Amino acid sequence: MSNTISIRKGLNIRLIGEATKEIREVPVSGIFGVSPLDFHGLTPKMAVKEGDTVLVGDVLFFDKKKEAIKFVSPVSGSVKQIVRGEKRKIINILIDSDGKQEAKKFSIKPIKEQTADDVKNLLLESGFWSSMKQRPIDIIANPSNKAKGIFVSSFDSAPLAPDYEFVLKNEMEALQIGFDALSVMMEGKVHLSSKPNSSFSKIQGVIHHSFDGVHPAGNVGTQIHHIDPINKGEFVWSINIQEVAEIGKFFASGYINSSRKIALTGSEVTTRTYLNATRGSKMESLVKNSVEATNVRYISGNVLTGDRKELTEYIGHYHNQITVIPEGNEYKFFLTSGWLGAGFDKFSNSRLFPTFLLSKSKKFRLDTNTNGEERAFVVSGELERVFPFDILPVQLTKAAITNDIDGMENLGIYEVAPEDFALCEYVCTTKINIQEKIRQGLDLIASECM
Numbered sequence: 430m431s432n433t434i435s436i437r438k439g440l441n442i443r444l445i446g447e448a449t450k451e452i453r454e455v456p457v458s459g460i461f462g463v464s465p466l467d468f469h470g471l472t473p474k475m476a477v478k479e480g481d482t483v484l485v486g487d488v489l490f491f492d493k494k495k496e497a498i499k500f501v502s503p504v505s506g507s508v509k510q511i512v513r514g515e516k517r518k519i520i521n522i523l524i525d526s527d528g529k530q531e532a533k534k535f536s537i538k539p540i541k542e543q544t545a546d547d548v549k550n551l552l553l554e555s556g557f558w559s560s561m562k563q564r565p566i567d568i569i570a571n572p573s574n575k576a577k578g579i580f581v582s583s584f585d586s587a588p589l590a591p592d593y594e595f596v597l598k599n600e601m602e603a604l605q606i607g608f609d610a611l612s613v614m615m616e617g618k619v620h621l622s623s624k625p626n627s628s629f630s631k632i633q634g635v636i637h638h639s640f641d642g643v644h645p646a647g648n649v650g651t652q653i654h655h656i657d658p659i660n661k662g663e664f665v666w667s668i669n670i671q672e673v674a675e676i677g678k679f680f681a682s683g684y685i686n687s688s689r690k691i692a693l694t695g696s697e698v699t700t701r702t703y704l705n706a707t708r709g710s711k712m713e714s715l716v717k718n719s720v721e722a723t724n725v726r727y728i729s730g731n732v733l734t735g736d737r738k739e740l741t742e743y744i745g746h747y748h749n750q751i752t753v754i755p756e757g758n759e760y761k762f763f764l765t766s767g768w769l770g771a772g773f774d775k776f777s778n779s780r781l782f783p784t785f786l787l788s789k790s791k792k793f794r795l796d797t798n799t800n801g802e803e804r805a806f807v808v809s810g811e812l813e814r815v816f817p818f819d820i821l822p823v824q825l826t827k828a829a830i831t832n833d834i835d836g837m838e839n840l841g842i843y844e845v846a847p848e849d850f851a852l853c854e855y856v857c858t859t860k861i862n863i864q865e866k867i868r869q870g871l872d873l874i875a876s877e878c879m
Contacts, residue, residue, distance in 0.1 A: 499553060565659060584622075591690065603681065711743055
């Protein structure tokens with residue numbers, strides 16, 4: 430493995446609620462949801478109608494602009510409802526599972542006998558391509574573009590993130606097959622980033638990289654920036670390491686296994702553990718009997734980049750974690766818990782509170798209160814302290830807010846995704862939704878420059 434790259438600019442948000450190293454099975458029953466809204470920039474076109482019977486792996490819808498990109502059913506059963514919103518926009522496809530998990534059989538040759546196009550076509554037909562993200566713009570990868578490499582991060586440094594060493598400890602063979610398939614498709618240009626002395630260093634046929642340090646060391650965007658930065662006109666792809674293992678199982682068996690390990694985390698969870706659940710599961714079925722408090726926020730994903738969900742909604746396609754934290758909508762007495770309080774229960778990136786004197790092992794029960802509202806953008810240098818890119822985050826954010834295309838291009842918009850600015854949004858005293866502004870900037874670049 431290459432020399433270790435240490436990330437010093439960043440921040441580890443020390444939250445209470447890490448999942449214990451045990452796995453609980455979640456039954457495959459009830460209603461499952463597949464939402465086109467999970468895929469930014471997608472215009473879905475339905476391949477099924479209400480009442481149709483589907484198997485695991487049957488196509489539900491495809492991208493109207495790129496019809497080769499298909500989205501498949503995670504369960505066997507019948508299409509219960511196609512939920513539509515304004516202007517008949519498709520919000521969700523609800524599938525009533527029969528509990529049998531009967532799967533469509535794909536004809537697959539041994540990896541050594543396949544060409545790059547063979548592997549790509551199989552990933553497109555099976556729906557695995559929907560998990561392949563592209564930079565720039567941070568959308569589903571366009572299969573017609575030639576990428577200079579695929580990047581996979583074997584660890585997640587976000588708050589309370591799942592431990593992939595634990596999750597995949599019994600799936601190393603499937604993981605190797607998955608990486609072999611990606612290597613065939615990319616002619617060997619597959620980058621795998623891991624922590625020092627990781628068990629993933631045994632994976633063959635990839636280019637290994639070692640990272641340590643504070644969050645966002647585990648973000649694939651940080652790793653791309655330090656390994657092979659993106660220039661205008663170039664494309665790179667990325668995929669979650671759990672998806673690589675599922676691809677390996679698919680190439681080994683010819684069947685799609687739509688289960689995944691999900692970390693159930695957060696200070697308000699009484700039974701913090703890993704769940705072996707099916708993609709598209711309802712939030713209620715995943716947190717059942719694990720949360721006693723009522724005034725809480727359910728998040729599909731981590732606290733920095735996840736999506737707020739109701740119990741009647743479904744876990745996001747790209748999320749391997751559920752976080753439950755207190756809702757910050759209660760008044761705080763200013764002399765005790767408010768702005769004049771001692772602050773021994775508060776976490777901060779600055780020395781505003783005395784908690785910086787405490788042990789680095791101390792963890793905090795934090796809520797969703799932003800402690801203020803949006804105000805004028807003040808240049809204080811706080812964003813630069815948590816942003817490990819050779820990019821000016823304040824200036825790029827301002828360019829995105831003002832729709833300054835030339836400014837965004839000159840300041841490095843092609844390298845970044847909204848998640849890269851999650852810590853900037855957390856520490857920003859101006860309370861601006863920076864991730865939302867970067868997303869708007871990327872959409873403008875996509876429509877005007879690509």
